[in-house]
Amino acid sequence: MGPVTKVVIIGGGPGGYEAALVGSQLGGDVTLIERDGLGGAAVLSDCVPSKTLIATAEVMVRIENARHLGLHIEGEELADVVRVDLGEVNERVLALAKAQSGDIRQRLLQEGVHLVDGQARLDGPHRVIATTETGEQAFDADIVLIATGTTPRELPDAPTDGERILNWKQVYNLTEVPERLIVVGSGVTGAEFASAYDALGCDVVLVSSRAQVLPGEDQDAAAVLQKTFEGRGMHIMSQCRAVAARREGDGVVVTLEDGRTIEGSHCLMAVGAIPNSAGLGLEDAGVTLTPSGHVQVDRVSRTSVRNIYAAGDVTGVYPLASVAAMQGRVAMWHSLGDAVTPLDLRLVSSNVFTTPEVATVGVSQKDVDAGEVRVTSVLLPLAPNARAKMQGFREGFVKLFCLPTTGIIIGGVVVAPRASELIHAISVAVSQKVTVDDFSHAFTVYPSMSGSLAEAARRLHKRDVDVLTN
Ligand SMILES: Cc1cc2nc3c(=O)[nH]c(=O)nc-3n(C[C@H](O)[C@H](O)[C@H](O)COP(=O)(O)OP(=O)(O)OC[C@H]3O[C@@H](n4cnc5c(N)ncnc54)[C@H](O)[C@@H]3O)c2cc1C
């Protein structure tokens, strides 16, 4: 048996901790250095807390929609009947995140990973220094994995104060539902928080830099969401950019590029994130960064330095927890000599947790419109679906993309409640190269939303129909 490979991982988010589990499974001597808490930003401040908050907000939407099902709330307004104790909601959110972080710590310890609480930096390609409460510790490394994530981007004239001008990590300080929340940025983060706070009874103004919310997502889906948001009374200011935000009295004032101002009680900045790549000694170790400051990696997570790998948001490849985790595992499989399949972004499924949800996998409409791939597609509204009718759900659709010649499914979009669960069937079809005919031959439950997935596939049986072809 050869010497044990020493692996040092910087960052304990999904990119780092999933890598640590695989590294340890493959016999590496793994040290993981994390400065804030295991689970990283994903568990402690970003993904998990936001999804927990949204779970509560969803209940409010269901209560609100109950009147369409014959259940009447006694009172003029929902707020007369259901009191949202945001302090209690946020306490639960943070407790759940902390508990999950604790579970991850336990699991890593069980698997023999050496955990260090501290801030790490490289000292050349084969040494990592951790600054801990008790001083500096140095670790020799055969393999290094950088998984340091990102930090919310801040506009120079809109500094957050953690009280009224907030980023998405600070919203859990709130103890009362903001009276009027100005959300700046209508990407996934902005749209999810706008949807959640609107459901919790807050008056929401969404400042959107483009003509439509969710500029990076399927534009048919974004159109449904924009209409739903507006239908619920949200004020969307399209094609507007914020340049400043300041406190004034008991509120905030946001200034737009064209000089107009918006007043609110609070402001949430959701204008993207910057990679945590500075101060790590990366350039001195020879690691190439992209112009945006992300760590450049290939499809097996290798950087420009042979023994240094990188995973997750710091690479800018696709900022999702699931992708970070896969990049981390791939790095370990590759560096420790196990079988490895390079990362394939065409197989990634993702979901926007708004009401309704927007889930996507594989080829996108943007790829199709850009002429990158020739497909046959169908967009099937969910309104005629029996289950949707029973549940009082009218918006939303299923979209499927398949190859015109073979009928192999290569992508899809679902806009529906729980789209995050429905997309999995399409995701399996994409990864297993299932044809529309095979897909539609599988039984679905009647009545069910998934019946519409099979129906969409059935519509693609005859692919020479002009109306279906892009
Ligand atoms: C509001 C929001 C909601 C999201 N929701 C979802 C979702 O529903 N689904 C999904 O798939 N993705 C979601 N994401 C994206 C997801 O959170 C990220 O893709 C994921 O966190 C990336 O994981 P990571 O391991 O790269 O980094 P992180 O989770 O950011 O972890 C990096 C860790 O490295 C630590 N670190 C940094 N520098 C050092 C250093 N020098 N020394 C030691 N430690 C260091 C940090 O403290 C941090 O804990 C969401 C993002 C946001 C902002």
Ligand SMILES: NC(=O)c1ccc[n+]([C@@H]2O[C@H](COP(=O)([O-])OP(=O)(O)OC[C@H]3O[C@@H](n4cnc5c(N)ncnc54)[C@H](O)[C@@H]3O)[C@@H](O)[C@H]2O)c1
């Ligand atoms: N459910 C999920 O999986 C989930 C949730 C949140 C975030 N994420 C991940 O995080 C990534 C980043 O998303 P994000 O929304 O945080 O950032 P983003 O960069 O995708 O969106 C930021 C938006 O803010 C806009 N913007 C920037 N400056 C502005 C200004 N001054 N005024 C008005 N608008 C401005 C941009 O045009 C952009 O549309 C996503 O691509 C996604 O992968 C995932």
